[in-house]
Amino acid sequence: MKIRTPLTRLQPSQLYINRTKLRKLIMDGFTGDDLNYDPLPVIKLNGELVLIKDHTKAFLTYQQGIQTIEVEYYPEVSDLYIYKKCVEWCKEEGITSVSDLGKQILPDEDFEREWQLRIDTYKRLPDD
Numbered sequence: 001m002k003i004r005t006p007l008t009r010l011q012p013s014q015l016y017i018n019r020t021k022l023r024k025l026i027m028d029g030f031t032g033d034d035l036n037y038d039p040l041p042v043i044k045l046n047g048e049l050v051l052i053k054d055h056t057k058a059f060l061t062y063q064q065g066i067q068t069i070e071v072e073y074y075p076e077v078s079d080l081y082i083y084k085k086c087v088e089w090c091k092e093e094g095i096t097s098v099s100d101l102g103k104q105i106l107p108d109e110d111f112e113r114e115w116q117l118r119i120d121t122y123k124r125l126p127d128d
Contacts, residue, residue, distance in 0.1 A: 032061030
């Protein structure tokens with residue numbers, strides 16, 4: 001189901017933006033209007049709309065001054081426990097809006113080390 005929402009209402013589920021990916025989107029001419037054709041994917045978690053992918057596109061759209069966007073709501077996703085943990089990490093670090101990601105832009109190698117390794121490690125932890 002597609003819905004329109006203020007971009008700032010989305011809770012990120014990713015702590016960092018990959019600088020290389022951001023530059024590529026800019027060089028490819030991405031604009032927030034592109035999201036009208038390819039909406040951002042979200043889930044509802046504890047009453048919040050949580051962005052589950054395309055954080056770089058969301059951040060770039062915010063930088064372009066677009067305030068309201070179309071999102072694709074997914075009522076169910078696999079690995080919900082990972083999204084819950086990611087949102088927890090984001091809130092602990094003060095990442096509660098797409099705008100907060102501007103202070104979290106990392107070079108490619110740092111992104112891989114800081115974010116991908118964190119996710120991969122969490123996935124391998126035994127259940128509590």
